[in-house]
Amino acid sequence: xSPLPLPPVPEPFxxxxxxxxxxxxxxxxxxxxxxxRDLLAKHHPDLSAAEFEGxxxxxxxxxxxxxxxxxxGGVTQEIEFNVIAHPTADRDRLPALTYAQYAQGWDQTKLxxxxxxxxxxxxxxxxxxxxxxxxxxxxxGWFETxxxxxxxxxxxxxxxxxxxxxxxxxxxxxxxxxALLDLKAELDGLTSVPAALAPVTGYGTDPEGRLLAGPxxxxxPYGWYDLAAPGHAGRAGLTVHAEEDDLGRDARTLLADTPPxxxxxxxxAPVAAHHRPYYLPPRPAAG
Numbered sequence: 666x667s668p669l670p671l672p673p674v675p676e677p678f679x680x681x682x683x684x685x686x687x688x689x690x691x692x693x694x695x696x697x698x699x700x701x702r703d704l705l706a707k708h709h710p711d712l713s714a715a716e717f718e719g720x721x722x723x724x725x726x727x728x729x730x731x732x733x734x735x736x737x738g739g740v741t742q743e744i745e746f747n748v749i750a751h752p753t754a755d756r757d758r759l760p761a762l763t764y765a766q767y768a769q770g771w772d773q774t775k776l777x778x779x780x781x782x783x784x785x786x787x788x789x790x791x792x793x794x795x796x797x798x799x800x801x802x803x804x805x806g807w808f809e810t811x812x813x814x815x816x817x818x819x820x821x822x823x824x825x826x827x828x829x830x831x832x833x834x835x836x837x838x839x840x841x842x843x844a845l846l847d848l849k850a851e852l853d854g855l856t857s858v859p860a861a862l863a864p865v866t867g868y869g870t871d872p873e874g875r876l877l878a879g880p881x882x883x884x885x886p887y888g889w890y891d892l893a894a895p896g897h898a899g900r901a902g903l904t905v906h907a908e909e910d911d912l913g914r915d916a917r918t919l920l921a922d923t924p925p926x927x928x929x930x931x932x933x934a935p936v937a938a939h940h941r942p943y944y945l946p947p948r949p950a951a952g
Contacts, residue, residue, distance in 0.1 A: 672877060675797050682794070684730045685738070686933040687883065688812060690823045690850055691726035692901050693927045694920050695764055701919060705748050708802070709780045711876040712750040712868055717764040722749040722926075723919050724779065725903060727825045727848055729812070742808045743786035744827050744848065746912060747779035750868060752876065768889050768927050770861040778866030778878065783912045785827050785845065789836045799879045800869030805830040807840045815935060821852040823930070829907070843907055846916065850890075850901035850928050857888030860929060883931060890928045901925045 674680055701714045701721035714721045724747045732739050749767070751759055755776050762771055785806035786792050795801035811824040825848040829841035864880035871877060892900055902925060905913040 672798075672871075678794055678798055680798070683732065685733050686731040686936075687931060688729040688933065689726060689887075689929075689931040690825070690848065691724055691887075691929045692848065692850060692903065692925050693764070693768065693929075694723045694923050695720035695926045696723055696919055696921075696923050697721070701748055704782060704915060704919065705750055705780060708782055709750065709868060709870045709876065710874070711753055711870070712780050713753045713756060715749045715751055715759075715767075715777050717762065717767060720764070722764060722767075723747070724749060725848060725916075727808075727810075727823070729810070739788065739790065741786065741788040741791045742810070743784055743788075743791070743803075744806070744808075744825070744846075745779065745781055746783040746916065747781055749777055750780040751776045751778065752868075752878075764926055765891065768860060768862075768929065769858060770863075770886075775864060775866045775880065778868050780868045782915060785912065787830065787838055789832050789838060792832070799867060800871040800877050801867075802869075805832050805838055806845065807838060813932065821855070821930075823848070823850045823852070825849070829910075843910075845905075845907045845910055845912055847904040847906070849904075850930075852890055852900060852928065852930070855890050855897065855900065857890050857930070859886040860889040861886050862929075885931070885934075887929045887931045890930075892925045892927050898924060901928045 698714055698716055698721035705712055705714050727744050729742050758774055759776055760772060781801050784795060784801045784803040786803050787807045792803045792805060795803040807828050807830045809826040813821050827845045829843040829845055831839045833839045863883040867879045867881060869877045905916050907913045908917060
């Protein structure tokens with residue numbers, strides 16, 4: 666076979682895309698593989714669902730990131746609804762792993778990647794980039810969040826509401842009123858395990874049916890939380906509000922009442938701090 670050409674990089678995009686800061690929460694569910702296979706065949710026919718001791722893996726993750734552009738800075742939020750999958754043609758190259766092993770980065774082939782089913786994003790430029798560069802099924806939404814922050818009270822609780830939106834004729838985001846889903850993780854008091862997952866392979870299928878693989882490097886380990894451990898039940902979950910929306914319907918079909926198996930987080934370290942001011946003594950009065 667002759668070497669495959671690289672996918673084009675249309676203007677005005679440049680690759681790799683560099684993140685100035687990244688904050689991320691992911692929640693994983695081990696589920697019945699039957700409905701997962703059906704959904705994957707519909708969206709990505711050249712991929713097969715990964716199985717961990719007979720269960721498929723669905724992963725939903727929220728991202729908040731900053732990027733610097735020649736014209737200034739941009740802040741983007743998005744939620745991905747993913748199936749962990751691999752190219753069907755490469756099934757014989759995969760290691761046999763448990764979910765916990767996969768979640769801690771044991772798959773060094775990086776063939777186990779995220780097959781994107783839905784991606785909701787609040788930045789029209791990022792929506793266009795995701796569609797044109799990586800064949801992401803990306804569409805508009807907006808977010809209400811509560812995140813762990815050094816500029817807020819201590820804690821490790823994440824709350825994310827994803828709402829419907831559209832894009833206007835001038836390529837701006839138009840917020841809708843319908844809530845799509847909530848993602849929540851109360852990780853206070855739990856101890857995470859460093860997880861060297863990167864690079865994470867993201868899979869997409871373009872309009873011509875060609876399978877794309879795009880790696881994303883995160884330069885520090887994630888923190889993984891084993892939600893199946895004793896006492897960790899009920900710490901995280903997803904609530905569907907728009908049950909007839911494609912995202913809501915797929916979430917209910919695949920996840921049903923299954924409890925999460927794990928959660929993982931990443932937060933960029935602060936790069937600067939503006940400290941508390943102090944008073945200076947008044948200037949002595951002139952003699």
